[in-house]
Amino acid sequence: MLELARDPKHLGADIGFLGVLHTWGQNLEHHPHVHYIVPAGCLALDGSRWIDSSPRFFLPVKALSRSFRRKFRAGLGELFEHNRLQLHGSLQQLALPGAFSHFLSELGQKDWVVYAKPPFGGPEHVLNYLARYTHRVAISNHRLVAFESDRVSFCWRDYAHGGKQKVMTVSAHELLRRFLLHVLPGGLVRIRHFGLFANRKRSSARTLPRSARHGGLRRSARATQLALSSLLRHHAGR
Template sequence: MPRPTLEVADVFHAHGQHWRESHAGHVSLAQLKVMSGIEHCRSEVLGGHVLHCPACEHTQIAYNSCRNRHCPKCQASAAKRWLAARQTELLPVDYYHVVFTLTQPISELAYYNKSVMYGLLLKAAAKTLLMIGADTKHLGTRLGVTFVLHTWGSAMTHHPHVHGIVPGGGLSLDGEKWVSCKAGFFLPVRVLSRLFRRLYPEGLHEAYEQNKLLFFGDCLPIKEEIPFLAWLNNQRKVEWVVYAKRPFAGPQAVLAYLSRYTHRVAIANSRLVAMDKETVSFKWKNYRVKEQNRQRTMTLTHDEFIRHFLLHVLPSGFHRIRHYGLTANTGRKKNLDKARQLLNVKVPTVTLDKTLSGESCEPTPTFVCPCCGAAMIVTDVLLHLYLPRAPPLLLN
């Protein structure tokens, strides 16, 4: 794939240092690490190796990737590895796409409390689905769901929401049969919205009582208990958006969707249009208008572009992809085996490499020559330019 003419790294190279200096003291360590990783990704700073093709004598240098989960260049391979692990977990049933979104006032508070409130968003959305799914008035089943957290809108604004992939049915409460939902209809979104609107504020109130929330900027007026409770009560009176899309067209469509969503970052390099001395322009979609007229171009100053991008840096160690119910990590294999037994299907086979299947003893080359397609060999290793850190000083 050809390299895009403009990348996020180019913006950071040209203006990142000035942005760091002008915002010193207001940038987190996680944001600094993301900037450094993107700037140095696939460059001599991270080291690499020299490749040589014995067939056509072509030589090239391949630099190492930063492998940061916010880097636009490092997510394609990570998504492929994750998808390969998910292929055997799909069931031959309809899958539905559900979206849970926070209200704007709560989103503003969530920016200062990412770990607590993003985690609560995932848990409340999962609990909503599992509770309504288990209700005998609806399905009366144990559902399974995979959630992916996104914190951005198309224009890189702060817009926390979760995308969920849910099979259209689940194991009965006694575990003795598979119960499917009605064709083309999963669960009533109005019921989901009402329960989500109750569960999330309850969890937020609990976090407040445990002093887990921080208040800055426009959120300072609700720091005290009485204003906070009044504000929270107002959030219970507005509509909370829960959206359910029509079922996917088979398991392969589910995988295609997941490949686009699981490892997406705030903006892909392909969306960048132009950069000059003052501004950066990029493509975005305005979802408030008709589909054929959604494409727009937005222009921001360099400082605003970098600020918008770094809004979406997640806390260190935060898991943005989570599984609940039948697909939760603790009981996934047992539950899926039971579901396949009841559905009378076998475990889907994953296409294996000829090397792994034993059909050929010829190994698949790790590096392929771009000129002739032959296998390339590593002739030299280039060390990264970072020196190891010295051990901390021990003060007596």
Template sequence: MPEVQEILEQYGGTFLQKHRLSLVQHKAMNAIRNCRTSRLGEHMDKCPHCGYEHPSYNSCRNRNCPKCQTFAKERWIDAQKADLLDVGYFHVVFTVPQELNALIYRNQRGCYNLLFRCAAETLQELAGDKKYLGAAIGLTAVLHTWGQNLCFHPHAHCIVPSGGLTTLGKWQPSQKKFFLPIRVLSRKFRGKFMALLKLQIPDIDFKLVSQCFRKEWVVYCKPPFKDAACVMEHLGRYTHRVAISNNRILKVENGAVTFKWRDYRDGSRWKAMTLSADEFIRRFLMHVLPAGFMKIRHYGFLSSRGKQKKLRICQIQSGTSLCRKEKLSAEQLIQKLIGRKPSQCPRCGYSGLLRTGFAPPGS
């Protein structure tokens, strides 16, 4: 099947001649092009039992690489299992109107931070109101900047346990399908975001501000998860996703890329879209985040500051088992993904592949 790597390798040189890229975009593009090729170094796996030999190439480990995110996702999910509560979880999505897209793209780091801050504060402040829950909640927020068609669409996915800690330190479970009214969430988020945006960008166009205030901002909550296992599966689907996965690319030919996308405005139907290779690469690189930017953040009793003590209280009072599961090793995670131990010969099943013939990057 065609891959993002193949598209960048075949058409990336022409693209670079026409467009100026940031340093982080250059790094991402080069990393994906070189991922699991001899350019990043290699070694030979050899089976002493049947003589099987196969070269293994190093991964780029770039967070924008479709190939490298599967293992990173599994490792992150395994590390989060100890923080799960045996309660329901809600999935809340905060979006901003498309009129702000150009402004946000020109001020990415500041506006992305603002999106995180306003989404978290909106949920925490309303949940703390006795009219709704009257408790301090925890949440995990993940930033996405794309839509299904690869256009720029910044939004934050928030996973929220259905309950929190009262001021007396007692666990307060939510008795409703969702404890916060969506319209109240939307308007509070809108007010916060626009007020702080005007402080951050003093010369913002007044007409743009008025236009955004007149619109109803889209905030929606998905049905609660059945159990903790569903939460982890869902989290993994969002935390390490890149703009487009390789399995969505249908074909690459005659300077054009065809991929499938889900049209949510047309009953979530799958459709095919064809773009020139130049436009496909432009859209893909548009979602490379600023260097060092944290796209996954924890708040409330899930934040690093309060987790040691507060999460323990939540686990005890919500009836969550305190039996800690040991983290899986890298070998165990790879075995989970490929169905066999990485040291096991795929031909004869002998468990003892030897690594020989190391070649450093660029050799």
């Protein structure tokens, strides 16, 4: 997104966004995914003014799809070249000479899909949702309903069937196994900042003209400002 945003054919400006890593679903199985928050605007390349994005779309999804495909294939190729890919089961055949190159070539011939949509309930809903989860663990105490004979029962929502609340019972060992899936390795951070929000950009952002720093914020709804403040408080641990 950073590259496309700087392209004069699109926004021709600098954007910033933050990503929050989630690794669990309601049933505590491994479900890694990242939520990104992207302001609907950007900073002119010379830092002189704030530019609102189009009300119809932020960046064209077809261009995003091609960019994502190119970068993902390049990343896979680099990992394979440095023997950092683990290929198990049916994927072991990709380790054969030439097989992985052919696999990457096939990936490049397919259309990749970037599905972009406005957030349900508006930006306030998204910010409040992420603010609740930035420093939480995979399951909280209030979801645990019973512990009997080495069996643990907990509540979960089955979003595949209309979000119905159900109770799942597993062994204590299985619950611990699922819980430990979501303990991040040392050095892997849950929240990352990109573009204008990156650490190396913070000092330069302080020197921007006041109108550029706050122009977009003044146009934001008050509720969104409060939700963003909530997210930042959680992130800062205050």
